[in-house]
Amino acid sequence: xxxxxxxxxIVDDAYMVIRGDGxxxxxxxxxxxxxxxxxxxxxxxxxDAGVWLAPADDPAxxxxxxxxxxxxxxxxPSFTDGRGYSSARLLRERLGYRGELRAIGDIQRDQxxxxxxxxxxxxxxxxxxxxxxxxxxxxxxxxxxxxxQARTPWFRRRDESGATA
Amino acid sequence: xxxxxxFDQRLVDERVAQFRDQTRRYLAGELSDDDFxxxxxxxxxxxxxxxxxxxxxxxxxxxxxxxxxxxxHLARTYDxxxxxxxxxxxxxxxxxxxxxxxxxxxxxxxxEMHAIQTSGNCVRNVTSDHFAGVAGDETVDPRPYAExxxxxxxxxxxxxxxxxxxxxxxxxxxxxxxxxxxxDIGLQVVFGERxxxxxxxxxxxxxxxxxxxGHVIREFVPRAEILNYLDAILRVYNRFGRRDNKYKAxxxxxVKERRPAVFAQDVESEWEQLRGxxxxxxxxxxxxxxxxxxxxxxxxxxxxxxxxxxxxxxxxAFANWAQRNLHPHKVPGYMIVTVSLKKTxxxxxxxxxxxxxxxxxxxxRYSFGELRVSHExxxxxxxxxQSDLLSLWQQLKALGLATPNIGLLTNIxxxxxxxxxxxxxxxxxxxxxAIQRRFEDLDYLHDxxxxxxxxxxxxxxxxxxxxxxxxxxxxxxxxSEWYQVSIGGTQGDHAAIGKVxxxxxxxxxxxDVVSRLIDVYVDIRHEDERFVDTVRRVGIDPFKERVYATAx
Numbered sequence: 019x020x021x022x023x024x025x026x027x028i029v030d031d032a033y034m035v036i037r038g039d040g041x042x043x044x045x046x047x048x049x050x051x052x053x054x055x056x057x058x059x060x061x062x063x064x065x066d067a068g069v070w071l072a073p074a075d076d077p078a079x080x081x082x083x084x085x086x087x088x089x090x091x092x093x094x095p096s097f098t099d100g101r102g103y104s105s106a107r108l109l110r111e112r113l114g115y116r117g118e119l120r121a122i123g124d125i126q127r128d129q130x131x132x133x134x135x136x137x138x139x140x141x142x143x144x145x146x147x148x149x150x151x152x153x154x155x156x157x158x159x160x161x162x163x164x165x166x167q168a169r170t171p172w173f174r175r176r177d178e179s180g181a182t183a
Numbered sequence: 184x185x186x187x188x189x190f191d192q193r194l195v196d197e198r199v200a201q202f203r204d205q206t207r208r209y210l211a212g213e214l215s216d217d218d219f220x221x222x223x224x225x226x227x228x229x230x231x232x233x234x235x236x237x238x239x240x241x242x243x244x245x246x247x248x249x250x251x252x253x254x255x256h257l258a259r260t261y262d263x264x265x266x267x268x269x270x271x272x273x274x275x276x277x278x279x280x281x282x283x284x285x286x287x288x289x290x291x292x293x294x295e296m297h298a299i300q301t302s303g304n305c306v307r308n309v310t311s312d313h314f315a316g317v318a319g320d321e322t323v324d325p326r327p328y329a330e331x332x333x334x335x336x337x338x339x340x341x342x343x344x345x346x347x348x349x350x351x352x353x354x355x356x357x358x359x360x361x362x363x364x365x366x367d368i369g370l371q372v373v374f375g376e377r378x379x380x381x382x383x384x385x386x387x388x389x390x391x392x393x394x395x396x397g398h399v400i401r402e403f404v405p406r407a408e409i410l411n412y413l414d415a416i417l418r419v420y421n422r423f424g425r426r427d428n429k430y431k432a433x434x435x436x437x438v439k440e441r442r443p444a445v446f447a448q449d450v451e452s453e454w455e456q457l458r459g460x461x462x463x464x465x466x467x468x469x470x471x472x473x474x475x476x477x478x479x480x481x482x483x484x485x486x487x488x489x490x491x492x493x494x495x496x497x498x499x500a501f502a503n504w505a506q507r508n509l510h511p512h513k514v515p516g517y518m519i520v521t522v523s524l525k526k527t528x529x530x531x532x533x534x535x536x537x538x539x540x541x542x543x544x545x546x547x548r549y550s551f552g553e554l555r556v557s558h559e560x561x562x563x564x565x566x567x568x569q570s571d572l573l574s575l576w577q578q579l580k581a582l583g584l585a586t587p588n589i590g591l592l593t594n595i596x597x598x599x600x601x602x603x604x605x606x607x608x609x610x611x612x613x614x615x616x617a618i619q620r621r622f623e624d625l626d627y628l629h630d631x632x633x634x635x636x637x638x639x640x641x642x643x644x645x646x647x648x649x650x651x652x653x654x655x656x657x658x659x660x661x662x663s664e665w666y667q668v669s670i671g672g673t674q675g676d677h678a679a680i681g682k683v684x685x686x687x688x689x690x691x692x693x694x695d696v697v698s699r700l701i702d703v704y705v706d707i708r709h710e711d712e713r714f715v716d717t718v719r720r721v722g723i724d725p726f727k728e729r730v731y732a733t734a735x
Contacts, residue, residue: 097218
């Protein structure tokens with residue numbers, strides 16, 4: 019079974035990510051947005067289906083489904099295509115999605131920290147990569163300046179931290 | 184100037200550790216060339232013709248003498264004893280070894296410097312007015328705002344993989360010395376109707392393959408909202424900027440294709456959602472940042488120093504230098520000094536380690552231990568007493584750093600070009616030198632007056648040739664190097680893109696071409712008219728006719 023970083027643990031991944039048309043019955047699947055839209059009722063009834071967004075897909079398309087979706091994945095065809103970072107923040111911060119948000123595609127250790135900051139909590143590290151080693155990427159930085167899904171900006175926390183020059 | 188606290192330091196140290204590990208994995212074969220490239224670029228490391236090139240950030244151009252001494256040491260230890268100041272307030276080392284780059288970064292971190300985001304498709308080093316804080320025409324000191332933006336842009340998780348590079352410039356003066364209209368975002372710090380501070384925001388300027396002047400999309404963004412507003416611009420760009428074609432991926436193309444008014448509306452809608460949110464900057468943060476940029480302890484001096492006046496009378500060479508390389512200071516008795524890195528025979532912007540150390544010594548003695556880097560590739564002493572100018576000039580002259588040519592034709596802005604850069608189509612440094620040699624006669628040079636001459640070795644326009652009064656662009660024609668000439672470009676408040684005068688020239692023709700352009704100007708200029716004003720008045724035809732009539 020493929021492995022997945024979930025939170026900070028490596029777990030077995032039960033989901034099958036469907037890249038093409040159609041989907042098998044009786045197994046947990048993550049389907050493309052178009053497949054989801056065409057088969058919403060059947061997939062919902064299965065109770066264990068998620069959907070993945072391509073970089074250009076609008077996260078708002080899932081606005082009515084968020085409460086019932088156990089997992090949403092965002093695809094990175096190449097790690098240098100950064101659209102999914104904005105999609106993730108919109109899902110979390112604007113649309114209020116609380117389920118699993120998974121990064122799929124060309125996912126490597128050097129992107130994990132930033133991905134975790136914009137709202138991803140699951141990382142399907144590319145199959146040819148060492149998932150154990152990739153886990154360390156989540157700890158590349160201990161903090162950051164900006165407002166993100168995971169933290170308020172540093173200038174709002176500075177005083178509480180007792181920071182001094 | 185800004186000083187790191189433990190938080191700033193920790194992030195920079197963590198970036199050094201991360202890059203050290205990335206380099207180790209690359210050298211061990213665990214990271215492919217393709218996977219390592221974006222990671223190293225995001226840390227300013229190119230693989231160039233001869234060696235890697237490391238681009239070190241000098242945020243908004245402000246540098247302490249301690250930092251300059253470290254740069255001198257690094258250039259001597261890890262490079263060939265010199266560095267190159269760029270048109271974006273960075274310093275480039277041309278010959279470091281990849282294996283040693285993590286150590287260079289660690290040494291930089293010890294003096295609160297880094298190479299974070301000096302390249303790659305991310306938000307680059309924020310630039311500003313090199314006279315910030317001391318210029319007479321300044322409305323608001325832009326440096327605290329530039330620092331706020333430096334922090335916001337540094338390691339921003341959402342915007343590390345943009346469609347293309349992204350450059351932000353900030354000014355607080357009425358005369359724009361930061362070229363804000365040719366940046367992806369240009370910010371002018373202004374007072375609002377109720378006396379509150381905010382920003383006038385221009386978007387979509389830029390040079391490169393498709394030069395464009397930025398569009399103002401909002402006349403006033405209150406300062407508390409600036410990070411929300413920047414997040415909104417960047418998010419619209421990150422989501423909708425083109426990624427199918429590298430040459431159409433800059434925000435200027437999105438702004439043009441959407442139309443500026445529609446783009447402004449897109450940003451407005453996104454901002455509406457972010458407004459008042461967590462990234463809203465509290466007043467105390469602005470006060471904290473402003474506290475780093477308080478004026479040094481100026482003396483009470485007469486506005487006109489007698490010994491300085493006398494030296495101007497007695498010493499013509501000093502007077503020439505004073506006329507070109509000094510600018511008025513907001514405090515009586517002080518002047519702003521530009522140290523010219525444009526001596527004929529030295530590649531524009533290059534400075535040796537020995538010179539860096541001498542400059543640091545002089546800045547400690549005469550200018551409160553701080554200096555600035557200008558986008559015209561010179562160094563600035565911001566706070567020199569009039570009574571010290573003669574002695575400073577003598578010492579700079581001995582170092583070869585007192586060429587009296589600021590604002591003149593030989594103050595050529597020039598990229599490293601084909602001698603170093605693997606992107607270049609043609610060499611640029613030898614062209615600069617040949618033109619400088621042609622115009623070595625100081626009287627003639629001063630008579631020609633203010634003239635910006637910019638040379639880029641390729642379309643990427645690192646030499647900002649589009650905004651040169653005379654712009655030279657290296658082009659490749661069937662494997663040989665040719666030079667296209669444009670005139671009428673302007674930087675600053677009236678930014679304009681120069682017009683190409685016609686077919687390109689061979690390298691050897693370039694001094695003649697510039698001479699003929701100048702001859703036309705000298706023949707037809709009105710009194711007090713600069714070269715670029717004459718071009719604007721008469722158009723390019725008289726120049727074109729003379730250049731091509733005699734050249735072919």
